Amino acid sequence: MSAPAPAIEEASEQFESIEQQRAAAELGMWVFLATELMFFAPLFLGYSYGRWALGASFAAASGHTDVVIGTANTAILLTSSLFMALALRAAQLGQQRATRALLLITAALGMTFLALKGLEYYDEWREHLVPWLDFRFEPRYVHGAALFYFLYFGMTGLHAVHLTIGIGIACVFALRLRWYAAKRLSRQIEIGALYWHFVDGIWVFLYPILYLVERHG
Amino acid sequence: MTDGFDTLLPAASLLGHRVDVLFLFVSILTGCVALAIAILLVVFTIRYRHGSKADRSNPPVRIRWLEVTWITVPLAIFLGIFGWSSLVFSQFHRPPRGAMQVHVLAKQWMWKIQHQNGRREIDELHIPLGRPVELIMTSQDVIHSFFVPEFRAKQDVLPGRYMSLWFTATRPGRFRLFCAEYCGTRHSGMHGQVIVMRPTEFAAWLAAGPARDELAARGFEIYRRMGCSGCHEPTSTVHAPDLIGLFGRTVHLADGTMVTADETYIRDSILLPRKQVVVGFDPVMPSFQGQLDEDDLTALIAYIKSRASPP
């Protein structure tokens, strides 16, 4: 096993100092997250419209989402954010092995989320709740329910894509810890953690609106 | 109402004349402003050209009063134009009671017109002089737009929905009709004429010529032939909503919302019966999608409109 590279890092050419580089990277991530929010915005808007104009249909439709898996997934994702935060802290303290382990746990939790989501999608397909793939619902609510499930799959699907990217990022960091000191990578991990928390944050909004609103019993 | 100034193309409708007054005002205003800016640019460029002996002492840094003026005065003028325009625009959306209704079906790439008495035309619309005419329009395929430049009237025509456009012609003659929303290959070929006739001539034209049955009568024939009367008549054993006096009424739906029964609602009820189920009824009505064409739908809607509530 080769020794990690030296801890002191040179700022890239365009920056005066490493602090400036870090500040720039952080701002860059915030701006990027703003664009990501704008990708989700039309879907949230569609949901709000549906909730307002087709209230009864949306209520009926949201009663069929799997609240057990949804709640479990929420717990898993929130826990993963905790582990990501712990990984960042370990990196800042220079704890090479701990950082690696915590990052891998974070990724594993993310993958568990995706696995459960996949299961959930499969169940929904079997229950004919996938629009365009033989969608069936109580006739008086069918149009609103189709819209609800279109948004459900759109939003959770887009979220899953982002989560997959986040898992990839966490794994890449875990890999790079073979060659670079944890402390040196901590700045990049901080940016990655920001992304992970954003993905978690989106889910914190998706969970109640898709699983909890107007759920009876 | 003025018929003094006309834009490049004399207006030939009631609202058209009102639009033209506003158009004139805005043209004069913007023309003056454009001229003023142009003159200032030219005058300053010449007067203060490099090497000229103009007085350049004490150039102003900020002239508060001027800035306040050039913000508030344009804003006030803009709000004035906005208010005026909104008033005229709202008249576009209020067809007078008793307007003569004509049905328009837009399709790639022609205009199919049908009068209440059943008389049909293609790419031509005959209307009487001086009487409000309301077009009830839908498209069979893509979005089109019914545009008569000399009436200053335009309305996009959408599939699956009925749009209303009204005008009162103020001059007899022939006026160009264009499609104004790109609709495919022969978009520019989708034109025709609006022919305004004096009332007696129009009445004669309407009565003469090849015609199918009067619209509502044909609708009644379809209503019986397709089996609608089997459920929707009061004597039926099947529990179905009563259609008498339906048109224009507020309908309560099963999902808790309320809608007004307009042309689009009736059309949707026939083609997509599960979309808006009336409260208290089971969703057992079959869909007639594919069994009725646009002409049939127009006729059915006309028939249902004709079934007014008893006094």
Next chain:
Amino acid sequence: MSATAADEVRPDKVLHEESYLREGFTLRSWLLTRDHKRIALLYMISVTGFFFLGGSAAALMRLELLTPQGDVVDAETYNKLFTAHGVIMVWFFLIPSIPATLGNFLIPLMIGAREVAFPRLNLASWYIYTLGGLFVVATLIAGGVDTGWTFYTPFSTLFSNTHVILAAAGVFVVGFSSILTGLNFIVTVHRLRTPGLTWFRLPLFVWANYATSIILVLATPVLAMTLSLIVFERITHIGIFDPALGGDPLLFQHLFWFYSHPAVYIMVLPAMGVASEIIPCFARRPVYGYRMMAYAIFGIALIGFLVWGHHMFVSGQSAYASIAFSLLSFIVAIPSAIKVFNWTATLYKGSITLPAPMLYTLGFVGLFTVGGLTGLFLAATALDVHLTDTYFVVAHFHYIMVGGTVMAYLGGLHFWWPKIVGRMYPENWGRIAAVTIFIGFNLTFFPQYLLGAWGMPRRYHEYAPEYQLLNVFSSCGAAILTLGYLLPLFYLVWAMLRGPRAPANPWGATGLEWQTPSPPPKENFSHTPRVVRGPYVYHPNGPAEPQA
């Protein structure tokens, strides 16, 4: 913000004294560059290519429109031509033109930085742009697309038999190029300003591109989602936009215009930034009302997000919504008016010369004013009912985008050409081209206002015979305009190869970009500049005071 030691020279770094153009002559050194100046030139070549491609489509259209009948091309081809013209010009020329060429080149220089914040991302932006461009070129080769650049449903989703998905994919891809460029600019301006350069000492060109970048990052994702929905609908027929399946064609229009209206401000704000650099320099006076100019830029950017429904007054949108959008559309005209008044006031008591950049810019101010004023007609709902979907609208947006943005772009190219290539362009040719373009432009597009008021609809392959005379004027104007655009193509390239060498500051201008050699070395500055005053400290009778 940067915080450096007192000694700005970094002795451990190798300083390149040579110009950035001489840092490697291989193809690899250009295609894998991280130098914002070289990336700017890569963009310049690409956007110029697309400009002439989109322009060729327009030339064919104007040729067809000489006669009322459709005798040059058939209807299907004509529809593909105006679609190609719109798609190429909007997304592959106008939106990238000033930000990705002049912005990329100048922003680090104007703020005293060595580079943009993310140089590799910058190069990636260009590659993504090129990929999107390849999709569009593929669409053309495969037979084109005929939906119009606006892709209205249900025509685009259910009825068009052309390559809609390929075209939509190309625009989807190029949108990411815009987003990344905007992201880069925002971080660069926030974090890499040189000591002493506070926000209110920034040149207005930087302010303008900064505001543009905010619009880019917030609006473009919505376009991406909207195009995805079209592709999804075309493949699955799920019925989002199909009324027969419970969908709504108007939903598309709302989503599309929510992006596309701010997009027009993406196209015009950088042009305003260019004008604000050139006018003070050649009037030898500070720009009038610097702070108001900056606030007006943000006013336009913000209110620009709230007016999209003015494209839909006759679409079937509710009358109440239309009236609300109308009010907001009148309000958004105010900050633009402020800018025009301030540019005009800058000339007062100045000492004005008229080299080519100034001619282009004065033309910009005049033509933008006309275009903006005609926007008032369209903001008025009652007038828009008659004028929408006619040539009046075509004239309006060409006055802003061509009379405005293209003129400003050309003015900026001329103004900064000595800085970019280190050599001066021939002044007489520059003036001839500017005047030719101005005349050709007005002859092409002013008749179109009249055509529209007279009722001629847009996107018409054939037209009623009474419209012919004005169409002939317009097509003749287009010929002159074509000539005018070809001139700079030749003499700017000639100047790059053979022009007389330019000094660091041929115009005696005040910005930081002029405090370094022409062309600049790779790191832009040999010493980190320290800014001591605001921009535009020009004097009519005497030398200007540079920022550092």
